[in-house]
Amino acid sequence: MTIELINTGSELMLGRVLNSHQQWICRTLADRGYIVDRQVAISDDSTALVAAVREGLSRADWVITTGGLGPTCDDRTRELVAAMLGRRLEHHPEVEAQIRSYFEGRNRPVPVRTKVEAMVPEGAEVLVNRHGTAPGLALWLDPNPLRPDGRPTWLVMLPGPPRELRPMVLDEVLPRLTKRFPRTEEFVCRTLKTTGLGESYMEELLDEPLKELVAMGMDLGFCARVGEVDVRFVARGELAHAIVAEAERRTRAVASAHIFGVDDESLETVLVNEFTARGLKLALAESCTGGHIANRVTNVPGASAVLVAGWVTYANEAKQKFLGVPEALLKEHGAVSEPVARAMAEGARTASGADYAVAVTGIAGPGGAVPGKPVGTVFIAVAGPDGVEVKQQLNAFDRETFKYITAQQAMAAVLRRAR
C-alpha cells in the first residue's frame, strides 16, 4: 500500500510556517502501521496543485491533501480537484447549517465567504469539522481514472488549521481507514531516546550487538538532534515484536547510561513522571535559559504536582533579592560563575522547599561574552538533599539552540542525581 501526502499553501513555499501537518500526520499513521511514502508541498498556485494531486493519484492507494478548503481567495483545492476529476460541486445544506451554527454559537455574524465551504464534489463523503467551518472531503475513486491499471485510490482532503485537522483525522479518517485498508502484517516501530553520545559513536557501539537482527530484516535508524540521538528499530511480520524487543534489550545492555526514554518521550516527560511517581518536588532558577526549562516542564500534563516554583532571574538584583545570592559573590566572580550557580540552586531550594533545585547561569549570546567566558559558557547547578553539584559546559550555538541544549543538560543532570 502506498500513501502520498500533499500539503498546499504558499506560506509553506515562502517559508513562513513550519509544516507541522507533515510530522503529525506521518506519526499518527506510522503508529498504526501505515507509513507515508512521499510527502509533497506546493504553493496555492493552481497549476502546481493540479500537477501534484494528479501525480499522487496516478501512483498511490491513498492520497491526502491538506489546506485550501477555507473561505479565502487562495483556498482552491476543492474546486480544482472537482474540476480535475470532472465532478460538479453541489451545495450541501447540512454543511451550511453546521457553519451557521458554528458562528451563531460564538455570537458572530456568518461571513459571506464561508458559503463556498458548503460546496461538496459529487460523490464525496463529508468529514465533519468540529473545530472550524470547512469540512473535510473524501472520495473513493474506484476505478481511479488516473491510474494506468484503474486500481482504486482513496482521496482525502483535509482543512489546513491544525486544530481542525487533527481531531478530524482521529475521529473521521482513522475509523474509515481501517475499513478501507485493513492491516495485513504486524508492524513494530520503537525508538530509544539517548543523550550524551554522538551519532557515530552510538552506531559503533551498536554495530556488533545488532548485526544479527539487521540481517533478519530489522531496519536500524539513527537520528541526531540537538543534544540527543534517537535509535530506531522497525520490523514487520510475525517476528516483529520479538525482534524489536531483542534489539532494545541488546541496546540497553551496552548503552543504558545514555538512554533516558522511549518513542516520543521527552526529557521533561520522563522528569515529571519520575518525580511524580516518587513524590519529589522541583524548583528552577533560570538565568540564561530565561524560563525555557520551566516552559518545557509545564508542557507536561500534571507538572503542577512536581514544579513548586520557578524564577527567571536575568538581572543581578533579582538573583540577590529573590534567590539570596550574596552581592559579594556576584562582584567577585561575576554572574556567570560556579559559585553563583551554586548559590542560585541553594537559594531556590531553600526558598521553595523543593527536594531538588536546578540553577543555570550562562551567556546565551549573541552579545555578553567576557574574557575567559565566551558565548555559550554555562554553569548548571543541582541542589539536592545530599548537597550541590555544579558542572560547566560550553554550548556555543545560536541563542535558541543554546537554551534548548542547556535545558537538556540541566534536566539530564537532575534526573541522574535523583535516580
Add this chain to the structure above:
Amino acid sequence: MTIELINTGSELMLGRVLNSHQQWICRTLADRGYIVDRQVAISDDSTALVAAVREGLSRADWVITTGGLGPTCDDRTRELVAAMLGRRLEHHPEVEAQIRSYFEGRNRPVPVRTKVEAMVPEGAEVLVNRHGTAPGLALWLDPNPLRPDGRPTWLVMLPGPPRELRPMVLDEVLPRLTKRFPRTEEFVCRTLKTTGLGESYMEELLDEPLKELVAMGMDLGFCARVGEVDVRFVARGELAHAIVAEAERRTRAVASAHIFGVDDESLETVLVNEFTARGLKLALAESCTGGHIANRVTNVPGASAVLVAGWVTYANEAKQKFLGVPEALLKEHGAVSEPVARAMAEGARTASGADYAVAVTGIAGPGGAVPGKPVGTVFIAVAGPDGVEVKQQLNAFDRETFKYITAQQAMAAVLRRAR
C-alpha cells in the same frame, strides 16, 4: 527558474521530527527572490530516494537535497546519486583532513565510519562544513542527461543537521547561487502580522481596498495561525515595491488596530524592541503558562535589558510567598480568579520594580476544571503606572496551544497598555 527541495530521512516519514529544513530553506531563498516550487520528503529507502532525485532532476533548474550524507548505514544520498549519474566516488584528502581536525579539536578519536564522508563524486564541488564532519556537495550538470532538452541543472546536496546545514547555505551556497542564477526581476514579499481578528473577517475587510492592486497582479495571501492571521503581499516586476507599499498603506488604514508587526516579527520581538527603545522594564508572573511567556521573551536577543524578573508560581504557596498574594483571596476566590490575577500582577510589579508586570492564572488542562471554570479559563492582568487591568478569556485548546494563545493575549495586552 524552477527549484525543487528533496528532504530525505525515515524519521520524517515516521513523523519523529519536524521538517525544519523546509521552512528555513524556503524562507532563506524566498527572502532573496528564489521561490521553491516543490518540496518532497521521502524515507532513506534507496528506491524512493533515487526516484525523487531523478524526478527533480528531470524538471528543475535547481535541485537541493538534505540529509543522507552522514556516516551511518542509513546515509546513502552520496553513493546513490553518484551511481545514478554514473560518477565514481573519489577520496578527497582535504576533506579527510578537515574531519580529522574536527575531532582532534574536540579531543575525541576519529570514528572509523566518518571515512566515507571524505568520498566525493567525480566533478563535484565541496561545500565546507564548519560545524560538523560531512561536507556538502554541488554538481553543475551541463548538459543534464535527465532533462529531455538537456538544459543544465544545479544539484546541491546538504547534510541533515540544521546547525551544519544553515551556515553552509549562507556561506557556501548563496554566494554561488547568485552567480549560477542571477535574478532578473524585482521581487517583493511583505507580510503584516495581525492579531484579534479571524481570517474571513480580515479578508472581508481588505477585499475592497486591495481589489485594484490584486487586479494589477499582486498576490494576496492569508495564513491563519493560533491567535494570529498573516496578511501577505507578493509582487514582481518594476512596480513591485510601489504596489506592495500601497497595499500596506491601505491595509493599515482599515486594520491598524490589529497589526502588531511585519514579516517574521513575533509579538515577543516587538515587545522587547518597543520596551528597549522606551527604556521600560517588564516583570512576569506566570501560573498556567508556566514560563512560556518568559521563554519567548528571552528568545529575543537583548531581552535582558527589558525583563527584570519572572516567576513561575504554580503552587498557591508560591503565589503567596513570592508575589504576596493574600491567602484570604486564594481561599475566597480560588487561584484562577480576577482578584488573584490582579494581586499577582501588583505583587510582581512591586517586588521587581518594573514599569509593567503581566500575570496569568488559568486552567491549562487537561485536568483541573471546576464548576463555572472550564478548562481554558484564564485571567490576564497587566499592572502599570496607571493601575491594573484584568481580562478574562476562554482558550479551550490543548495544553500547548492554550499556553501559546494565552501568551499572545498577554503580550498583546501589555503592548497595548504601554503604547
